[in-house]
Amino acid sequence: MKARIGIVSSAVAALALAGCAPQPSIRKLMSIAPGWSGELIPEVDESYAGWDVEIGDADNDGLNEVATVTCPRGRMYVFERTARGWITKSMFSNLAQDYPGMGLVAKVVDLNQDGVNEIVAGTGQENGGTAILYAMELRGDTLVARTTCRPEVNCSSCTHGIACFDLDHDGVLEAISAYCGGGEIVRYDFDRYLTTATARLIHQLSGSGEEFVIADVDNDRSAEYLTSNGFRAAEAKVEIYEFDDRGELVIPPRLVLDGFDGQSCFYASLTVGDLENDGLNELVVEWKPEQRVNRATILAYRVGTEAQVAYTLAYQDTAFDLAYFEKMMEIADADNDGRNELVVSTRGEEQSEHIESRHLGHVFLLEIVDGEPVRTLLADLHEGKAESSRLAVGDADNDGKNEIVLATGKGNRRKPGTSYVLLLHKAEGSTR
Incomplete structure (x- = not known):
């Protein structure tokens, strides 16, 4: 658990203007809904340009950048918009310290509240072994590793998310991750100077930790911990935990959602936000009943002492391809109309999951209009170019103005390939 500190990678080693090399037309990559426009940020020589996408001020210059983490080489990229166009920086290679390997999570966050953002990253170990957590700082064009941690308390290989929150109110954020595989929920405590990260196991799920958030889901002005406990036949659940006054997880969970309409499920994904635009958060859960049957049910819940379905956004729907939504759902004002929507992208790479796929590569906008759910197909990725995408809105x-950033993927994630980072935005002056 000792930290390793030093210079990791210089950005200038792989600095390029996205426009210098010939780039494919955006229309050759995807079909876009009327009233929307698209833009290619870069083409990336990885089969997956981003297993996670983050929008934030990664280099502390007061402006946002786009950060992604890739596979199979486990790179971290930062993309920056300048007056000359998009600058592509390759900040880090071989995050997993193995090949093939995955960069699975990237979060831009000020861990020690000193006004300087860090980048927190997590890995996927394709050849087995424990996933690695990094806390890094971008200083100019150089990425410096403040802390790394590969804890003995974790036996899982894949980081499916990292949530940062000041649980113990000491002015330094902690990081929590529920791991894919064994379902370990691991808490990382950083010292104020970010030179050490101490890991401890705070709970063990019965299944795999597929997705999680820390958010005020029941609107009581206190944050809860929500996790998807699944990837097990007929055992997927969404579990909602409270924190006590010391910031410790209260076991057992206060509330458990176990499938829908009496249907047990294999998988669940989740996000939290104000979908109804009434100032209150809803919980959105996507359920997949069977691993090899690609049907998605997306429900929006109001959570109090119980969870009540407020809206059915999709029901046993085949338009969402593999029906896995990890890092592929976000509630935000994507079209800049002053109201939040749910943006959803899809996965279609059967070579990674060994499940038959239709390679739909869709991006949807789902919103509540006059009390009813409305769905718009924003983008349809062309099968020869992309089969999947992860997203962020900001x-x-x-x-x-907000945009939707997509990092695409195609084919076997363990093998080299070509992928893209794309930007979708509402066309200027469009009312559609």
């Missing part, structure tokens, strides 16, 4: 190009 002001990626610093124009004061």
Whole structure:
């Protein structure tokens, strides 16, 4: 658990203008809904340009950048919009310290609340072994590793998320991750100077930790810990835990959602936000009943002492391809109309999951209009170019408006390939 500190990678080693090399037309990569426009940020020589996408001020210059983590080489990229176009920086290679390996998580966050953002990253170990957590700082064009941790308390190989929150109110954020594989929930405590990270196992799920958030899901002004406990036949659950006054997880969970309409499920994914635009959060859960049957049910819940379904956004729907949504759902004002929507992308790479796929590569906008769910197909990725995408919503190009950033993937994630980072935005003056 000792930290290793030093210079990891210089950005200038792989600095390029996205426009210098010939780039494919955006229309050759995807079909876009009327009233929306697209932009290619870069082409990436990885089969997956981003297993996670983050929009934030990664280099502390007061402007947002886009950070992604890739496979199979386990790179971290930072993309920056300048007056000359998009700059592509390869900040880090071989995050997993093995090949093939995955960069699975990237979060831009000020861990010790000193006004300087760090990048927290987590890995996927394709050849087995324990996943690695990094806390890094981008200083100019150089990425410096403040802390790394590969804890003995974790036996799982894949980091499916990292949530940072000041649980113990000491002014330094802690990181929590529920791991894919064995379902270990591991808490990382950093010292104020970010030179050490101490890991401890705070709970063990019955299944795999597939996705999780820390959010005020029941609108009581206190944050809860929500996790998807699944990837087990007929055993997927969404579990909601409270924190005590010391920031410790209260076991057992306060509330457990176990499938829908009496249907047990294999998989669940989740996100939290104000979908109804009434100032209160809802919990959105996507359920997949069977591993090899690609049907998705997406439900929005109001959570109090119980969880009540408020909206059915999709029901046993085949339009979502593999029906896995890890890092592929976000509630935000994607079209800049002052109201939140749910943005959903899809996966279609059967070579990674060994499940038959239709390679749909869709991006949807789901919103509540006059009390009813409305769905718009925003983008349809062309099968020859991309089969999947992960997403983030935010002001990626610093124009004061939100965009949707997509990092695409195609084929076997363990093998080299070509992928893209794309930007979708509402066309100027469009009311559609």
